[in-house]
Amino acid sequence: MAKRSPFTTQFLISHMIEHLSHYTITLPRSFNADDESHTETEAKMIIIDDFIERINEAEFPSGFDLSYFTRDNVDMLVYIVWLEHYQNAAVRARELTIETELRDKRLRDEKGKRPIVCLRSDPAKRARTAGTTPGFSPANVLEYLLQVLRETDYERYGLMLDDADFDVTSFLMASFSPQLLDMFGDGIHTDHESLAALPNTFESEGPGIYLHAIGRYRYVGQAHNLRKRVRREHMSAAWRARSPSLHYDVWEKLSDEEDHWFVLAHLQFPGISEKYRNRLMNVAEMVGSLLFQSLPAAAMDIFLDPSVTRNEDVLGLNIALPINQGHTDVEGGGATSIHQLRDSTDPLVQEYYQSAIKRAAALAKQSTHAKIHQYLISGFQRVLTPESTSRSPVMRSIHVRNVTVHVYNRHLEALGIQWGDTVTVRCEVTPKPEHHAEFYAKGARPTDDARRLAIKLVSEEKDTCVYMHAGGDVTAAQANSLVDELEGVEEEESKAKGRRWFRTFKSSAEARAFKEKKNLAVSPP
Secondary structure, three states: OOEEEOEEEEHHHHHHHHHHHHOOOOOOOOOOOOOOOOOHHHHHHHHHHHHHHHHOOOOOOOOOOOOOOOOHHHHHHHHHHHHHHHHHOOOOOOOOOOOOOOOOOOEEEEOOOOOOEEEOOOOHHHHHHHOOOOOOOOHHHHHHHHHHHHHHHHHHHHHHHHHOOOOOOHHHHHHHHHHHHHHHHOOOOHHHHOOOOOOOOOOOOOOOOEEEEEEEEEEEEEOOOOOHHHHHOOOOOHHHHOOOHHHHHHHOOOOOEEEEEEEEEEEOOOOOOOHHHHHHHHHHHHHHHHHOOOOOOOHHHOOOOOOOOOOOEEEEEEOOOHHHHOOOOOOOHHHHHHHHHHOOHHHHHHHHHHHHHHHHHHHHHHHHHHHHHHHHHHHHEOOOOOOOOOOOOOOEEEOOEEEEEEEEEEHHHHOOOOOEEEEEEEEEOOOOOOOOOOOEEEOOOOHHHHHHHHEEEEEEOOOOEOOOOOHHHOOOOOOOHHHHHOOOOOOOHHHHHEEEEOEEEEEEHHHHHHHHHHHHOOOOO
């Protein structure tokens, strides 16, 4: 088979730089690997997750140790890429020359787990499909789909085909509506005039497959109760608000467009084992999605016969693969499938993709903020090892995010402990506009949020505590910034308030030296 170019560092760098441009959150020139802001960290996490996903889709020579691509190593590569792209620094990654072979779109991981279906679009293949579509029908689509599933996912679908005490093909063909079977005799007919022949009443409370046509957009879904799913859930504005999706987003934006709902199949399961029912629903929905070409192009490259002409007038709203319904551990199901929209040229799809990335980043930030808040409010422990025994008085520095708290002999005496003992460091923040009676930054102005922040040391063993205090404008600015962080204020918004302080370094070496010297606590465990 033809070989790809060597998987070099330059290839890796260009690949990851491409990812950076797809996210609204980017790594700025001030990015520092040893002192990242929360925004930068979350942006980096998105990049790392996406890169690891793509690495898992690559085929490497036998014997190559994929364990190299740990999160820590990829984290390091992100910083190297940033240096390459923004600073043109002398730092260079050691070149990885891993010869890779073009695969057959279906991979099996090294541990022999379920095969993974690769969803990378093949424009050349799509170009070859232009032309006539002889015999395109539900029967042909189903036959080709089952062949692919037997090869790519034998554990779930191949075994069903071999072990079921009924004929899967006959069952599914009997489930499709007669009008659907008649639609595809001489090619693809997905315009609204042709769709009008399909049944459009949703009286059945049994399982089935449905189609929603919105202008030139198509969405295919499955339901255990057709009537409830379409009439009560899809038609409910409250339900749609709770369940954001590309389907709902486009539907709302095209509210003035003609839209119709149709029934594609009714599935009845008398005598069929429970373990097969969801899989049969998945296959039936997959057939409907392929017939109406509502899936991403990359999925149709795999599951649709190459002889089938693509309908360029139709745009699909299905993201996750129906065959992966109920299996979020498989690629194409779950949150990662949103990245399949990345290369879409449709403005509505791109708008939804960018919005979804922002929502994901916001949720990640909320999660990070919650962890930091819990970490600082509940407290973290430090062993009070003195920094220097030659200094008088002896001192120990504890870093509470960007605030440096100095511990002296007098604090140990108040706690009734000695050097070498462990203390718990806790933050307390009062609600606005109340000032804390023991606020930490004694140089804070009456209008400063720093007056709401107290930092105390607690000896759990002695059941004692002491509130810490420090003066100066810098301390007040640091405390203002910490209060903002505890309350989830964005870094840029915090900076705009004034009298805030954020640590910066001239180089990563300087940051590492500071970290080693001060034992900097910059994140929760």
